[in-house]
Amino acid sequence: MSVLDQPLQWDEALxxxxxxxxPRYTSYPTAPQFQPGFDLQHWRQAFAIGNRxxxxxxxxxxxxxxxxxxxxxxxNKIITANRKRTEPYLAALKKEITLQAAEVDRSRGVHQLHxxxxxxxxxxxxxMTDLMEHIRAEFPLRGGExxxxxxxxxxxxxxxxRLDHLRALGFNRLSFGVQDFDKDVQTAVNRFxxxxxxxxxxxxxxxxxxxxxxxxxxxxxxxxxxxxxxKTLEAVIRLQPxxxxxxxxxxxxxxxxxxxxxxxxxLPEPQEKLRILHNSIQQLQEAGYVYIGMDHFALSEDELxxxxxxxxxxxxxxxxxxxxxCDLLAFGVSSISALDGLFVQNHKDIxxxxxxxxxxxxxxxxxLCLTHDDLLRRQVINQLICHFELDFAExxxxxxxxxxxxxxxxxxxxQPLAKDGLLEIDEAGIRVSNIGRLLIRSICMVxxxxxxxxxxxxxxxxxxxx
Ligand SMILES: C[S@@+](CC[C@H](N)C(=O)[O-])C[C@H]1O[C@@H](n2cnc3c(N)ncnc32)[C@H](O)[C@@H]1O
Ligand code: SF4
Numbered sequence: 212m213s214v215l216d217q218p219l220q221w222d223e224a225l226x227x228x229x230x231x232x233x234p235r236y237t238s239y240p241t242a243p244q245f246q247p248g249f250d251l252q253h254w255r256q257a258f259a260i261g262n263r264x265x266x267x268x269x270x271x272x273x274x275x276x277x278x279x280x281x282x283x284x285x286x287n288k289i290i291t292a293n294r295k296r297t298e299p300y301l302a303a304l305k306k307e308i309t310l311q312a313a314e315v316d317r318s319r320g321v322h323q324l325h326x327x328x329x330x331x332x333x334x335x336x337x338x339m340t341d342l343m344e345h346i347r348a349e350f351p352l353r354g355g356e357x358x359x360x361x362x363x364x365x366x367x368x369x370x371x372x373r374l375d376h377l378r379a380l381g382f383n384r385l386s387f388g389v390q391d392f393d394k395d396v397q398t399a400v401n402r403f404x405x406x407x408x409x410x411x412x413x414x415x416x417x418x419x420x421x422x423x424x425x426x427x428x429x430x431x432x433x434x435x436x437x438x439x440x441x442k443t444l445e446a447v448i449r450l451q452p453x454x455x456x457x458x459x460x461x462x463x464x465x466x467x468x469x470x471x472x473x474x475x476x477x478l479p480e481p482q483e484k485l486r487i488l489h490n491s492i493q494q495l496q497e498a499g500y501v502y503i504g505m506d507h508f509a510l511s512e513d514e515l516x517x518x519x520x521x522x523x524x525x526x527x528x529x530x531x532x533x534x535x536x537c538d539l540l541a542f543g544v545s546s547i548s549a550l551d552g553l554f555v556q557n558h559k560d561i562x563x564x565x566x567x568x569x570x571x572x573x574x575x576x577x578x579l580c581l582t583h584d585d586l587l588r589r590q591v592i593n594q595l596i597c598h599f600e601l602d603f604a605e606x607x608x609x610x611x612x613x614x615x616x617x618x619x620x621x622x623x624x625x626q627p628l629a630k631d632g633l634l635e636i637d638e639a640g641i642r643v644s645n646i647g648r649l650l651i652r653s654i655c656m657v658x659x660x661x662x663x664x665x666x667x668x669x670x671x672x673x674x675x676x677x
Contacts, residue, residue, distance in 0.1 A: 214599060215519060218496045220645040221489050225631060232673045233652040234659070235505060236596055237528045238554060239589040240579060242547065244661055245556050249578030255314070257550035261538040262316040266551075269323035269527075269534055270350065272304070272342070273543030275561065276333040277365070281390070281402040282472045283432060283460055287545040288329040289561060297334060300544075300561065303568035305345045307542050310573055312349035315540075321352045323534045326362035332369050336376050343380045356383055356422065359534065363388065364412075366404050371415035378419045385416055386425040386456075391432055392443040399433040399477055406446050413450045423513070426452040430487045431460035433477035437486040444491055448498045454515060455500060455508040456530065457491060461674030488677060504596060504651060507531050524597040531597065544574075552581045584660065587612065592655045599643035599651070606640075624657045649677065 234241045275289045276297060289296070324346070334342070352358060361384035362377065369377075374385075391397065392406045416424055426447055430440060447455070462478060464470040479487065492502065500508040501516045507530055509515040518524040518533040525535025528547060539549040544564040547556045555578035558564040567574035581589065587610050594601045603614040615622060622636060629636055633647035634654060647654060656662055 214645045222646045229650045229653045233656050239592045245577035245579045257553045258314045260551045267322040267537045269537035269539045271541040272326045273546040274331040275329035277330045282400045285467045303565045306568045324360040330365045331362045384423040388427045390429045393439045395434040424452045425454040427456045429458045429460050431484045440487045453513050554579045602640040
């Protein structure tokens with residue numbers, strides 16, 4: 212039986228030993244490697260390759276606004292009660308969409324569209340209609356239910372009537388941020404989601420025909436205990452979302468100012484935090500959820516689970532995805548595009564972003580053209596993080612290197628991890644063990660060449676694995 216079909220194993224001593232700080236590998240190389248002074252010519256060339264190959268598109272639209280601050284938040288957001296701030300932003304966003312669309316061969320279908328934030332539903336219904344119509348005018352969105360068109364929702368910002376409107380706009384997948392239903396936890400993080408209201412929204416989404424629902428949860432929040440979180444999970448399981456994200460709360464107040472309002476003394480002790488995770492995994496598996504990999508669970512008949520079974524699962528900025536063949540075009544402040552062999556990121560500062568577009572320029576701030584070595588390592592990390600096994604011959608057929616020679620140092624560095632039971636290496640390839648799945652970041656980090664040169668920054672920049 213493949214490890215994918217087995218319940219996750221738990222080995223506390225091993226988990227403690229390998230619970231280091233490390234990247235989440237939503238990209239490789241990771242964002243800290245992006246460099247300022249990005250040459251637009253590289254972007255044009257990558258765009259032209261995508262056009263020639265008629266690669267399908269995945270569009271990401273970032274809406275940064277939120278009406279209240281959740282103290283734990285590590286996202287790129289702007290908290291404001293001044294709704295007028297959306298106007299210049301939407302004008303800039305629409306211009307950016309037009310400027311990028313001008314370069315796109317219109318025979319390329321949009322397989323995926325995702326609005327993230329911040330809180331996309333901070334916009335009112337009219338603004339959302341206007342933005343979607345603009346996207347539709349500029350890009351060939353697929354008709355019917357052929358595309359995966361999703362958005363992130365703070366439950367307090369919508370009603371069943373608003374969901375109806377979103378469905379009419381063409382969205383067919385929703386992701387609700389729940390985080391935790393416990394009242395004390397909610398007060399400690401200033402984030403309030405009433406269980407009954409979420410249940411009403413989930414029921415409405417189903418009857419409106421949204422084909423997939425995801426709920427976000429966070430473990431490790433202040434005032435959380437294994438007992439309290441088990442109750443939240445019970446309620447969540449009753450709602451039967453197709454997918455679940457169970458994020459590890461990353462307490463990094465030196466990076467995220469809002470987190471300074473969280474009292475470190477109220478955070479669960481490391482031992483209790485591990486118990487919350489362990490119990491949650493058990494509870495979810497007993498309820499029929501499959502552990503996909505880092506932070507993600509899905510029902511066994513979900514497309515994500517199927518993609519993992521048939522070897523087509525991919526990792527991208529939203530976590531795991533089924534549309535790996537696409538060029539990712541991103542719009543909005545701080546958003547990151549991923550084209551053939553390059554990443555490019557927009558300004559993180561909203562004024563700089565808007566000013567660039569007011570002057571009719573794209574708002575790129577940083578980027579990276581991937582070297583041959585980056586591309587190889589990206590494939591290796593993607594393969595391991597999505598499928599937990601890597602076949603040398605299969606990789607060599609794609610990469611034109613002899614794997615065991617090219618990665619001799621990495622294979623040697625993996626030996627202690629193999630001795631500890633995280634994986635097996637033989638002449639044919641690498642197979643991550645059942646217990647190794649939870650610690651996949653430690654395994655991927657061995658292939659990350661940039662960590663070797665920036666080791667001293669790792670603990671400041673990245674969260675703990677578990
Ligand atoms: C952009 S937010 C989702 C949309 C919407 N703003 C909301 O809050 O419901 C994306 C998700 O990131 C997660 N998240 C935010 N900050 C985090 C942190 N510091 N550690 C772990 N997860 C975090 C939350 O689960 C949140 O739902
Ligand atoms: S968690 Fe969501 S709603 Fe809360 S501050 Fe972050 S982006 Fe905004």
